[in-house]
Amino acid sequence: MLQKREKVLLLRTFQGRTLRIVREHYLRPSVPCNSPLCPQPAVCRNDGKLLSSDVTHYMIPDWKVVQDYLEILEFPELKGIIFMQTACQAVQHQRGRRQYNKLRNLLKDARHDCVLFANEFQQSCYLPRERGESMEKWQSRSIYNAATWYYHHCQDRMPIVMVTEDEEAIQQYGSETEGVFVISFKNYLDNFWPDLKATHELCESILQSRRERENESQESHGKEYPEHLPLEVLEAGIKSGRYIQGTLNVNKHRAQIEAFVRLQGASSKDSGLVSDILIHGMKARNRSIHGDVVVVELLPKNEWKGRTTALGENDGESPSEPMPTGRVVGILQKNWRDYVVTFPSKEEVQSQGKNARKILVTPWDYRIPKIRISTQQAEALQDFRVVVRIDSWESTSMYPSGHFVRVLGRIGDLEGEIATILVENSISVVPFSEAQMCEMPVNTTENPWKVSSEEERERKDLRKTHLVFSIDPRGCEDVDDTLSVRALDNGNLELGVHIADVTHFVTSHSYIDIEARTRATTYYLADRRYDMLPSILSADVCSLLGGVDRYAVSIMWELDKTSYEIKKVWYGRTIIRSAYKLFYEAAQELLDGNVDIVDDIPEFRDMDEKSRQAKLEELLWAIGKLTDIARHIRAKRDRCGALGLEGVEVCIQLDEKKNIHDLIPKQPLEVHETVAECMILANHWVAKKIYESFPRQALLRRHPPPHQEFFSELRECAKAKGFFIDTRSNKALADSLDNANDPNDPIVNWLLRSMATQAMSNALYFSTGSCAEEEFHHYGLALDKYTHFTSPIRRYSDIIVHRLLMAAISKDKKMEIKENLFSNKDLEELCRYINNRNRAAQHSQKQSTELFQCMYFKDKDPETEERCIADGVIYSIRTNGVLVFIPRFGIKGAAYLKNKDGLVISCSPDGHSEWKPGSLQRFQNKITSTTTGGESVTFHLFDHVTVRISVQASRCHSDTIRLEIISNKPYMMPDTELFQQSSLLLKSDLVKEVTRSMEEAQLAQEVKVNVIEKDYQKYCQTKGRSLYTLLEEIRDLALLDVSNSYGI
């Protein structure tokens, strides 16, 4: 039975009156205690997460500890934590939603050993607040009382440690009950976790930053920034149209001065603004940081400023015409994350004055302001990349203050830099834990994985009846997809796409599922990859390798024998045995009728001549038929008025996602297209199916049509070369891009295509419940519905789609739906998360490529090394320079025509350039540099020039590539090697060379290492690795080529 109590609250209304509110409060005899020691688990109704039973004590943090040290409580090493409801509510009320959500996620996370105890709803734990008792005292008293009850509830078998920051509470309760200890947090860490160094350091740094803040609030500084307005005023202002809400985007190249606010949704229509709003200067930015959701007030028109169009740090250029300018009046949501920073070097520290306990550190990301850290370890941390968090930014302080969290690695060291890229993109890739690996199936030589008889009964067996084969790049390990085609008895054809059945092994809400969801995708960096699933799944049990039995999810279409019209479709779980694991080149050779390649296919090697011939015939027929079908499917879609952008789209996507070293889209083999077409077909049909069954909670992928205004640059550029680009529809765009081909210069077309790609918006995952059906359209593929289904091994979205499809099938059969599906709201949130992770994956890939490029050029002397001089194409004109693309290395960068001393470039008749005094004049499609001597040189769009590549080293940020025009004539390559080939070769070359030189450097250091070893061990970051693993990773790179080829 519930007991009713009443709580009296005194609230203050906005008008300032006090309101007496009586609220009911119901108590119950039992709430779940979630302890394995519970004497009556049935009464407590413990379901869900339990505390683990192998702890020595339970820890109950006081409200203050939860508020201030939540970061430390997040360490998975701290076990047996019971959060009291009182403490959670204190966090919710006093620390805001962000912190509270962190706590909620912690409680939900099955990997952390912590539970919530709803003490305020428990009959004997609830204490009413007494008259005159302060909130803080009452909270501590409630928590202590609940701790005592909990101790007795577990029959005094488990000692309980209550951790508090309140000295009085320690004195008062310290020795009141035996078995319930009350100590301070610092004490607790010292006594119970003396070995957990990271927590101590974190605790120390939090304490220190708090002390600093207290000191500061006592000293009354002059204010650096205006105060933020209260939330009610902001909300009212946004509604009335006085203020505008948007996300702050800092300009990377002028982080100190320029930031833009991108408008969100409706507000842009109301205010009649088309462009973004410029925020000029740090003062107007008013303590907001890149990514925050801010509220902006527009300045009067006479104070509007223009944005700068000049390149880089050269100041004093005339800005463009004024645009809406504003200032930040409040921040709605702070998007602070972990930041990688660098401590200043010794000389800089001295210049910062004696007061060196507060140190200004420089974030790796240009867009983030410097952060004040108070630490004594500054000198020791000088040569390292370090992670910090921002605590607060008071209006009295020029810079935000933060605290030190952990060390990543040495500056300039490959591992350290890679870790930096990962942290900056919020990617966390710890090795899979033991609990996660325990859920994995076993497949060893002694104990091979086998198809279970139970599954054999439930699944359709295709092992005997179908010729299944896969086509992948050479050396691919994770084969997600296989194909089959055969003639049916009634003369029709049956086309099958069989996808690895990952969801069979990854059950919903298991540890591995949670981990995969957090990773969301496999991350491919330039020299390595971080798998979403453990290799036992990704490369073995799930992978549809040749000659072994595997579970699959299949889609099979029955096609008319002549028109290839789809008559029937079947979805379901199957067992398959892939007969051949082909690679693209081999498949293409077979398709072309060139059977010599057979020797390269391992499956054929051990066959005698006769059976080999028969098998080969069979395979040849299948591949031929498959290509034929794919051709027809595409042709039919074109005929039906469907827009044929796919070919182009594939290419563009390739360029965008792929390592940019593959610049020129390889004329894709027809086999590539065949496989891609089958996958698109499968994805499309699955999308249709799951949308039909779950109209409000299906995960689909849409590609919104691009904004026409973004195409203006593309049109201008094309005009310069005399092409007309029609951007009105995707079909028109594709056609006109095909036509815009300069026979003398293939790069032109490629550049135009990449510009078109840049103008397009990204494809996104979404939940069908939160979007109107018209918006489902996929612009690039010209399909009304599309999803991702074919690569569950490396994308989490595909796993969800698999579960949806399985649920849809069982719904059709009127069976109970086994899977618990996400609701629309949860799914939408998950989609947003996956989209975000995909972006992070792309960024990290790009950044790691740039890192390798820089490392490659770093030790080359630009003056002498022949490789540093290359041919470049101008693809954009700015007021003081041009943007140049170097096809050979796939590098894009800026080249100045005016240097820091104000000298401009001039070219002698033989093309060689010098710096001379003069002026620049910019036109629509060209830029002219005139020296005082009257010589002038003009650079047009798409001109070929010779550039010298050098590396601009930077201590705090990533190194950047610098380009310098040394001649206005195209660079003649000394070797006659084919352009395309060289660039392709170079990619792996470059990575290999860089990794090897790093390795050598490390070997050379070996002697010295003994001394440094300690440091390495201390931070566990940099470890010497064997050459073998390095080479393995280089081999993995091959995966890159493929994996995106149909990953539209």
Add this chain to the structure above:
Amino acid sequence: MAGLELLSDQGYRVDGRRAGELRKIQARMGVFAQADGSAYIEQGNTKALAVVYGPHEIRGSRARALPDRALVNCQYSSATFSTGERKRRPHGDRKSCEMGLQLRQTFEAAVLTQLHPRSQIDIYVQVLQADGGTYAACVNAATLAVLDAGIPMRDFVCACSAGFVDGTALADLSHVEEAAGGPQLALALLPSSGQIALLEMDARLHEDQLEQVLEAAAQAARDVHTLLDRVVRQHVQEASILLGD
């Protein structure tokens, strides 16, 4: 109020109830001697008083009389001190008129009006404290009062409200939950037959979820019935002891 969590991850509501649990209900019948029937009910902190007069001759204009059944006249009012803010609530304002009409519809469906043609039944309800679910409290109080007056009814009319938060239906909303602005459904049920006397909702709710919310409200109404039934039995027992049977 934006930060308030109506349903925690552990399944508790703000006041400590779980999703399907009712607030504490206490009720008494026969609180006034001069009326034909009267009752007082507390549902949590919502308190309502109902009195019933009739069936009697039509008062006022005779033209209102119905030839085949009795006229049910309902009036609703709420006390100045019933909410957090003290506020004078004149008779005949829009809100109380609407509530009166709803009560009338409810009781026309439940009372066997055809037994008393050309007569009138008056039901007056006053809310003394409003803490969510006023309509439900009014209906439940009026049911007891009608029973007390001995007017024949088809069945008890039991009412309860229900809301919808994060995919879960909440029964018997309190004021805090109502103020959060989610959908809110009021249901008056004739429990033994399962017929619905009145169903009202004035917010948007997806069709698919309606059934779930409706079921939660119906279950809550059945629970209310059990409690009211107990109150009536006890009242009758006490009365019979007083009469000396």
